Amino acid sequence: MMNAEMMEIIEKERAYVATSTPEGVPNVVPIGFIKPLDEKTVIIADSYMVKSRANLESNPKIAFVVQDAARYPYQFKGSVKIFTEGKYFDEVVSWVKDTNPLAPSPKAAIVITIEEIYSVKVGDAGKKLA
Numbered sequence: 001m002m003n004a005e006m007m008e009i010i011e012k013e014r015a016y017v018a019t020s021t022p023e024g025v026p027n028v029v030p031i032g033f034i035k036p037l038d039e040k041t042v043i044i045a046d047s048y049m050v051k052s053r054a055n056l057e058s059n060p061k062i063a064f065v066v067q068d069a070a071r072y073p074y075q076f077k078g079s080v081k082i083f084t085e086g087k088y089f090d091e092v093v094s095w096v097k098d099t100n101p102l103a104p105s106p107k108a109a110i111v112i113t114i115e116e117i118y119s120v121k122v123g124d125a126g127k128k129l130a
Contacts, residue, residue, distance in 0.1 A: 073121035
């Protein structure tokens, strides 16, 4: 589903993640700790999420773009599972500590199954890519 370029930019760029309440009230936040696990799965370290986490607990749908959407014009959509223990949680705790020992320890691992990818490129915006 995701190609090599998409996976590389997700790991290198800050992402802007959108969630919503079941009633449709949106929330968008910047995320620094985000990376692909494979061509269909992305993981986020949840160290600060409050509204986004509450939204995902009641509505597991998520969308995100990378910071430099002009150069990397992709929108990713999917569904999440939240882990507060186990393999995925241990992975994000180690990842954050290895990257920045002063960063707060994550509260959860947010695992995204990518379901759709769209272009946000001028002229192609809204075109489904995968």
